[in-house]
Amino acid sequence: MLEEVRRGQKFQLMEFTSNRVSFVFLFWFVFVSPLVRCQLYYNFYDTTCPNLTGIVRYNVWSAMAKDLRIAASLLRLHFHDCFVIGCEASVLLDDTDTLKGEKNALPNKNSLRGFEVIDTIKAALEKACPSTVSCADILTLAAREAVYLSKGPFWSVPLGRRDGTTASESEANNLPSPFEPLENITAKFISKGLEKKDVAVLSGAHTFGFAQCFTFKPRLFNFGGSGKSDPTIDASLLQNLVKLCPNQDDSDTNLAPLDRVTTNTFDNMYYTNIMNNSALLQSDQALLGDSTTASLVNYYRKWTVMFFRDFAVSMEKMGRIGVLTGSQGQIRTNCRAVN
Numbered sequence: 554m555l556e557e558v559r560r561g562q563k564f565q566l567m568e569f570t571s572n573r574v575s576f577v578f579l580f581w582f583v584f585v586s587p588l589v590r591c592q593l594y595y596n597f598y599d600t601t602c603p604n605l606t607g608i609v610r611y612n613v614w615s616a617m618a619k620d621l622r623i624a625a626s627l628l629r630l631h632f633h634d635c636f637v638i639g640c641e642a643s644v645l646l647d648d649t650d651t652l653k654g655e656k657n658a659l660p661n662k663n664s665l666r667g668f669e670v671i672d673t674i675k676a677a678l679e680k681a682c683p684s685t686v687s688c689a690d691i692l693t694l695a696a697r698e699a700v701y702l703s704k705g706p707f708w709s710v711p712l713g714r715r716d717g718t719t720a721s722e723s724e725a726n727n728l729p730s731p732f733e734p735l736e737n738i739t740a741k742f743i744s745k746g747l748e749k750k751d752v753a754v755l756s757g758a759h760t761f762g763f764a765q766c767f768t769f770k771p772r773l774f775n776f777g778g779s780g781k782s783d784p785t786i787d788a789s790l791l792q793n794l795v796k797l798c799p800n801q802d803d804s805d806t807n808l809a810p811l812d813r814v815t816t817n818t819f820d821n822m823y824y825t826n827i828m829n830n831s832a833l834l835q836s837d838q839a840l841l842g843d844s845t846t847a848s849l850v851n852y853y854r855k856w857t858v859m860f861f862r863d864f865a866v867s868m869e870k871m872g873r874i875g876v877l878t879g880s881q882g883q884i885r886t887n888c889r890a891v892n
């Protein structure tokens with residue numbers, strides 16, 4: 554008899570527990586999981602760091618007052634962050650005994666710039682709102698400010714990214730290369746959840762900033778192994794580039810503007826240059842060799858507003874690649890090191 558009562562209680566208890574489990578699961582499934590899926594929020598720091606935008610903008614502006622090119626460098630930093638693991642600030646990590654960073658990867662080494670600006674912004678934010686704003690969000694906002702302050706478009710940035718605790722040098726070595734055909738670059742964009750259109754749109758970032766001679770030298774002296782220059786390159790541009798980058802190794806790190814017409818301005822001149830056979834990188838000029846991207850080039854050349862609108866859309870897409878949210882990752886206090 555007593556035995557039966559005990560068994561009954563045990564049974565009731567089990568039923569209660571399993572009901573509660575299914576209730577919690579249902580609650581999570583109906584109310585929480587949609588939030589987990591659209592993980593980023595436009596007002597994420599509104600109460601915890603109200604002057605975030607002001608602080609980022611001021612520091613990007615003051616870095617640009619010393620060096621206009623830094624705007625382009627900051628935008629590229631965000632791209633190289635997002636395409637490796639995701640937008641989780643792995644690109645900022647320094648090497649340690651236990652962690653190999655991405656700064657020595659081929660596309661990054663002696664090439665990426667702007668780390669000190671991110672450090673300055675982080676220091677200002679740690680004063681204003683300690684342990685609150687992730688380095689990944691700082692990179693995303695700095696990229697937006699860099700474009701905006703270079704006379705480009707402004708767009709709202711969804712926030713709430715968290716910082717990763719790992720890095721991948723091998724994935725960084727696999728970033729799109731200027732020597733790859735368009736199909737390969739497109740495949741890399743698609744593998745990140747982007748599309749062919751995003752290649753044409755985001756490459757428009759090459760409307761400002763600089764590239765080292767070695768990134769386009771084969772076009773000047775040994776195009777496709779021919780021992781000759783790229784026959785499509787504009788004659789006057791070719792002449793200038795050969796002067797800037799003579800055919801010897803010690804010219805490899807000389808700098809050429811990606812857009813020789815409006816070098817420091819974020820506009821649609823990149824697309825005009827392509828139409829004029831005056832793009833700097835082979836991967837830029839290659840956008841004319843595919844009907845989808847060629848028609849986008851022609852469209853953006855004519856319509857700045859459409860380029861600006863689409864650039865903002867593609868930047869938001871890129872800014873969502875592989876983000877960490879909620880309780881994933883951490884908020885670094887120093888962007889160069891895991892806490």
Ligand code: HEM
Nearest residue numbers: 625626629632664729730731755758762763764765768836
């Ligand atoms: C589509 C494939 C891409 C390739 C093959 C590529 C390649 C390159 C190369 C080779 C350089 C010169 C680096 C150096 O000489 O040190 C460069 C610079 C730059 N890239 Fe790209 N890039 C690509 C896409 C992007 C994207 C998606 C963005 C940003 C949205 C971007 C933004 C920039 C900027 C702003 C610079 C100038 C940086 C500076 O002056 O410091 N690029 N890119």
Ligand SMILES: *[C@@H]1O[C@H](CO)[C@@H](O)[C@H](O)[C@H]1NC(C)=O
Nearest residue numbers: 604605607608609611612677
């Ligand atoms: C926000 O930060 C900027 C840059 O430090 C500063 O100039 C501005 O006065 C601040 N605004 C407020 C409301 O604190």
Ligand SMILES: *[C@@H]1O[C@H](CO)[C@@H](O)[C@H](O)[C@H]1NC(C)=O
Nearest residue numbers: 730732733734736737738740
């Ligand atoms: C392009 O991708 C193909 C297939 O993955 C590969 O075999 C080829 O080596 C790549 N080309 C270049 C120039 O990277």
Ligand SMILES: *[C@@H]1O[C@H](CO)[C@@H](O)[C@H](O)[C@H]1NC(C)=O
Nearest residue numbers: 814822825826828829830831
């Ligand atoms: C592009 O080429 C056309 C025709 O050669 C020329 O009229 C125009 O000025 C060029 N545009 C720029 C911005 O160089």
